[in-house]
Amino acid sequence: MRKVYCIGETLIDFISLDKNKTLKSSGAFSKAAGGAPMNAAIAVAKYGGHSVMLTKVANDSFGEFLLHVMSSNGVDISHIVRTDEGETGLAFVSLGEDGERTFSFYRKNAADLLLSPEEVGDIRFQEGDFLHFCSVDLVESPLKQTHIELINKVRSAGGVVCFDVNVRTALWPDETMCRNTILQFITKADIIKVSSEELEFVSGITNEEDAIHSLLNGHVKAVVYRKGNEGAAIYIKDERVYEHPGFRVTPVDTTGAGDAFIGSFLRELAMLNTTPSNLTKLLHTHHNRLLIFANASGALAATVKGAIDSAPGRAGVMEFIKTMHEQSPNYKSW
Numbered sequence: 001m002r003k004v005y006c007i008g009e010t011l012i013d014f015i016s017l018d019k020n021k022t023l024k025s026s027g028a029f030s031k032a033a034g035g036a037p038m039n040a041a042i043a044v045a046k047y048g049g050h051s052v053m054l055t056k057v058a059n060d061s062f063g064e065f066l067l068h069v070m071s072s073n074g075v076d077i078s079h080i081v082r083t084d085e086g087e088t089g090l091a092f093v094s095l096g097e098d099g100e101r102t103f104s105f106y107r108k109n110a111a112d113l114l115l116s117p118e119e120v121g122d123i124r125f126q127e128g129d130f131l132h133f134c135s136v137d138l139v140e141s142p143l144k145q146t147h148i149e150l151i152n153k154v155r156s157a158g159g160v161v162c163f164d165v166n167v168r169t170a171l172w173p174d175e176t177m178c179r180n181t182i183l184q185f186i187t188k189a190d191i192i193k194v195s196s197e198e199l200e201f202v203s204g205i206t207n208e209e210d211a212i213h214s215l216l217n218g219h220v221k222a223v224v225y226r227k228g229n230e231g232a233a234i235y236i237k238d239e240r241v242y243e244h245p246g247f248r249v250t251p252v253d254t255t256g257a258g259d260a261f262i263g264s265f266l267r268e269l270a271m272l273n274t275t276p277s278n279l280t281k282l283l284h285t286h287h288n289r290l291l292i293f294a295n296a297s298g299a300l301a302a303t304v305k306g307a308i309d310s311a312p313g314r315a316g317v318m319e320f321i322k323t324m325h326e327q328s329p330n331y332k333s334w
Contacts (some may be wrong), residue, residue: 014091045075054079107171142173162190194223233289
């Protein structure tokens with residue numbers, strides 16, 4: 001099984017305890033480890049894979065907490081760089097009745113943005129390793145250049161590049177810069193993950209099918225399209241589409257559900273010894289397995305407070321899939 005390297009932000013989510021209240025009205029918050037790449041790394045490790053986190057962490061109490069959460073969940077933190085220059089980024093999150101979130105970020109001096117290409121120069125990717133990243137840390141910073149360096153490096157080694165667009169416009173100077181940067185990096189990836197809420201913003205196209213197919217350019221071989229409680233689909237460059245309806249649950253907090261989804265998806269692909277040359281074939285062969293496990297992981301993550309750190313491991317996901325299949329023959333079996 002190959003390694004899944006996740007690069008990008010680690011931060012602290014302060015999640016409102018007052019459901020269906022705005023951040024202005026909320027009076028109490030619960031601390032949780034957060035950051036989409038870190039959540040995905042934890043998901044890979046919790047589901048039995050080998051994940052490696054690439055980031056820069058502040059020498060403060062929150063930084064110590066983040067390192068503890070990652071290591072206690074089995075994430076390889078040996079390449080993480082510590083610094084006194086930056087601070088740990090913060091995100092305050094309010095929750096609606098349906099578990100959906102509103103964010104307010106504090107990360108202008110975030111330590112992770114300071115990670116330079118020289119500080120990850122010792123990493124040696126192997127054929128079949130994965131590099132997973134998101135858009136939050138593609139703002140102009142040393143870390144953006146580090147993304148470019150590592151994408152080129154993993155591609156040269158025969159590894160697979162995955163990009164979860166994970167749009168957070170509040171962290172960009174303007175929406176046009178956010179969209180243009182995402183489009184620039186989409187062409188560098190083998191796998192794109194995008195949600196139904198993000199698709200039109202990223203593509204600029206209102207028609208769903210046309211929007212998805214517009215992303216299948218450059219190195220992109222597949223778009224993984226997540227549709228919330230309606231499941232997910234895999235669009236492959238040769239025009240094939242595979243879908244799974246997902247699993248209906250009562251959401252408590254959707255924070256990290258998308259990261260659990262893509263982390264579990266990548267873990268299953270890594271187990272199959274995937275490379276860029278066999279990726280399309282493996283998606284055709286194993287699409288049902290990939291979508292069922294990813295949808296179940298995302299659904300279960302949405303039933304607990306906080307990000308993936310609180311979600312069940314692989315055994316819990318497999319038991320959930322079995323139970324759902326027994327209750328309803330409409331759910332496809334493994």
